[in-house]
Amino acid sequence: MKKFFLPLLFAIPATSLLAEDIQVYSPDSLLKVTISQQAGSPFYTVTYKEKTMLEQSPLGLVTDMTDFSQGVTLKRGNLTQVEDCYSLSTIKTSHVHYLANQQTCTLTTADNRSVQVVFQVSNNNIAFKYILMPFDDKLSSVVKREATGFNLPDHSTTFLCEQSLPMKGWKRTKPSYEEPYKPDAKMGEPTQNKCGYTFPCLFHVGNDGWVLISETGVSSLYVASHLSEGTADGRYNIEFPHEGEMNGLGSSTPGVSLPGETPWRTITVGETLTPIVETTIPFDVVKPLYEPSVAYKYGRSTWPWIMWQDRAVNYKDTQAYIELAAAMGWEYVLIDGLWDKQIGYEKVEELIRQAQQKGVDVFLWYNSNGYWNDAPQGPRGRMHTSIARKAEMKWLKKMGVKGLKVDFFGSDKQEMMKLYEDILSDANDYGLMIIFHGCTLPRGWERMYPNYVGSEAVLASENLIFDQKFDDAEAFNASLHPFIRNAVGSMEFGGTLLNKRHDRTNSKGRIRRTTDVFQLATAVLFQNPIQNFALAPNNLTDAPAISIDFMREVPTTWDETRFIEGYPGKYCVLARRSGDTWYVAGINATDKPLKLKLALPMLEKGEEATLYSDDAKTLMPLKRTIKAKKNGIVTFEIPTGGGNILVF
Numbered sequence: 001m002k003k004f005f006l007p008l009l010f011a012i013p014a015t016s017l018l019a020e021d022i023q024v025y026s027p028d029s030l031l032k033v034t035i036s037q038q039a040g041s042p043f044y045t046v047t048y049k050e051k052t053m054l055e056q057s058p059l060g061l062v063t064d065m066t067d068f069s070q071g072v073t074l075k076r077g078n079l080t081q082v083e084d085c086y087s088l089s090t091i092k093t094s095h096v097h098y099l100a101n102q103q104t105c106t107l108t109t110a111d112n113r114s115v116q117v118v119f120q121v122s123n124n125n126i127a128f129k130y131i132l133m134p135f136d137d138k139l140s141s142v143v144k145r146e147a148t149g150f151n152l153p154d155h156s157t158t159f160l161c162e163q164s165l166p167m168k169g170w171k172r173t174k175p176s177y178e179e180p181y182k183p184d185a186k187m188g189e190p191t192q193n194k195c196g197y198t199f200p201c202l203f204h205v206g207n208d209g210w211v212l213i214s215e216t217g218v219s220s221l222y223v224a225s226h227l228s229e230g231t232a233d234g235r236y237n238i239e240f241p242h243e244g245e246m247n248g249l250g251s252s253t254p255g256v257s258l259p260g261e262t263p264w265r266t267i268t269v270g271e272t273l274t275p276i277v278e279t280t281i282p283f284d285v286v287k288p289l290y291e292p293s294v295a296y297k298y299g300r301s302t303w304p305w306i307m308w309q310d311r312a313v314n315y316k317d318t319q320a321y322i323e324l325a326a327a328m329g330w331e332y333v334l335i336d337g338l339w340d341k342q343i344g345y346e347k348v349e350e351l352i353r354q355a356q357q358k359g360v361d362v363f364l365w366y367n368s369n370g371y372w373n374d375a376p377q378g379p380r381g382r383m384h385t386s387i388a389r390k391a392e393m394k395w396l397k398k399m400g401v402k403g404l405k406v407d408f409f410g411s412d413k414q415e416m417m418k419l420y421e422d423i424l425s426d427a428n429d430y431g432l433m434i435i436f437h438g439c440t441l442p443r444g445w446e447r448m449y450p451n452y453v454g455s456e457a458v459l460a461s462e463n464l465i466f467d468q469k470f471d472d473a474e475a476f477n478a479s480l481h482p483f484i485r486n487a488v489g490s491m492e493f494g495g496t497l498l499n500k501r502h503d504r505t506n507s508k509g510r511i512r513r514t515t516d517v518f519q520l521a522t523a524v525l526f527q528n529p530i531q532n533f534a535l536a537p538n539n540l541t542d543a544p545a546i547s548i549d550f551m552r553e554v555p556t557t558w559d560e561t562r563f564i565e566g567y568p569g570k571y572c573v574l575a576r577r578s579g580d581t582w583y584v585a586g587i588n589a590t591d592k593p594l595k596l597k598l599a600l601p602m603l604e605k606g607e608e609a610t611l612y613s614d615d616a617k618t619l620m621p622l623k624r625t626i627k628a629k630k631n632g633i634v635t636f637e638i639p640t641g642g643g644n645i646l647v648f
Helices: 274-278 304-308 315-328 345-357 386-399 414-429 462-466 468-472 474-478 516-525 545-553
Strands: 021-025 031-038 041-048 051-058 061-063 072-087 095-109 114-122 125-132 140-146 149-151 157-161 181-186 201-205 209-216 235-239 255-257 264-270 299-302 332-335 361-367 403-407 433-436 452-455 530-532 560-567 571-578 581-588 594-599 608-614 621-627 633-638 643-647
Touching (some): 021 072, 021 095, 209 274, 264 274, 304 315, 332 530, 345 361, 468 474, 474 581, 560 594, 571 594, 608 633
Parallel strands (some): 361 403
Antiparallel strands (some): 041 051, 140 255, 149 235, 157 181, 209 264, 594 633
16 A cells, blocks of 8 residues: 655644654655654664665764763654755766655753754655754764664675775775675674775665665765674664774764764665666765866876886886877876876976877876875875965966875774865865875765765775786676765776786786776776776787777766666676767676676667677677667677677
8 A cells, every 4th residue: 555645845843743653755655764762762764665675773873962872752853845956977977856855853862952863765765864953052062973773684685895994904004995895795794804894885685675875975074984793683883983093093983063963874775776876865965065166177097007007107108108198089197106206396397298288188196194104105295284285286286287196095084084175175276186096985075076086995906906816806896886886976996908918018917807898898887087097008009999999989977877787796787878879888797608688778779889799709899880679679798707888
């Protein structure tokens, strides 16, 4: 039976009666959140099409002055409609219409102190946050912990990435969100680090559907969070950063100026993976924090370091990559770490001018610096204080540099969130875009900070150079990202490697296990508005012309994204539209060839399309014209570690 819910424009007064059971529905009535209390503790449950997706899960938080997780009374507040239409060229869909029902509740203690909980429920998505108000003469507070939890049904399996121990890894630079995922794992399995899991977190609720949990709206006003270790019966809680991060300095708990609020906790729910892949909830519930100072331009970039490593950061090799960018018709070249010592400021100025004369703009790498790691690469001491940062950015603007890649952060504490924000805000004053590397997950930053471009926060392409095991698992990892990491934010992966061997001469080093068309497909599957592709100058002559020509034309910004078919860790087919052109890209991570009969509603019967595929014997790329059958039916035949791309 269809449930009744209040009309969208009807508002309940905030001072209404006590309510033990509050229900709020999505506009299509399929997704329902029920908020309740038991013995003075608040809870919520989530159902989709009457199937339980989250069982009774705790709400509340504990501050330095009040415990709002127990001994509270739940009161019903306003139910209103929230609607927003916005344009954003740096995410998976350039124009978004967001419609949600917003329910405000109040948790009040026996001594009459209260905190609001705001739920916004849109089709397939839930976002909720806490709002703390002043009381007595208190205008500031510390949130000691959140009681917020997520209680998955017992039959769920997990696709999770462990949170790293602090001050571990190379030069004590972790956590950097670069740990591997375990697919379809049992809930409650202990992690190696006992530090929980990084956002986003994907759960398969058996035959009932999928749940993706994350957070958005994190700024300098709060910490970034993660999920706790799970229990065998599926309970996970919000956890704050580890106290040992940043060399143990800085608070792991957030300080809040009153009135103040927490970031949004987000839950995406679907019977299928379509809502997971296509969600825009990280951007729907946040707002821009400042206006862009210039019209930022996105596009493709060469990157000397990824294939030629530290020794490539020299004058001559940088010239070669500038020439490569010009030959490809790409917009940028990224000059990586150590340029201050191995090239020098004076010679870098020459390279910037040479690039600009060839129609290529420049990004420069910087170390985030400070007392939180031992990474030695320079430039150091330029980004961690306002005085040094502004002096450097003044020079960058004078030289016409378009952006920075800033590396080695390694913490989710509020102090580090402030550094991220300060770098972004200062950079916008000088017309500079920002890429973060060795960093945390972006949490709505594409909309909040208009000069933000993307973050690594994934086991990215550099690992393909470091260790053969990552090449052996490349297809598996790539088939995960559209469903998890890249579903909630731009992902600066640095992919599309056309070298067969990952070294300077293309003759030794790590061995690529995937085909050219697989690599081309990842240029579409992985979304980031500036792509630092891993092509090398030798690819102009030793890679197939089909591959090079495709990479000359592939866009990096998209107007629409549609999930077609797939399963995390096995295979994925996505369709993305740039302007009037559709790209349908598929990859196969299974150990057998795939033959997929795909229905593409955007492709009309008889319409011609260009198909890129792998030759069954040589695995070399093929390009041919096909015509769509009735109802846009197209067949993809993808070998293990291979790909297909359809362009029309």
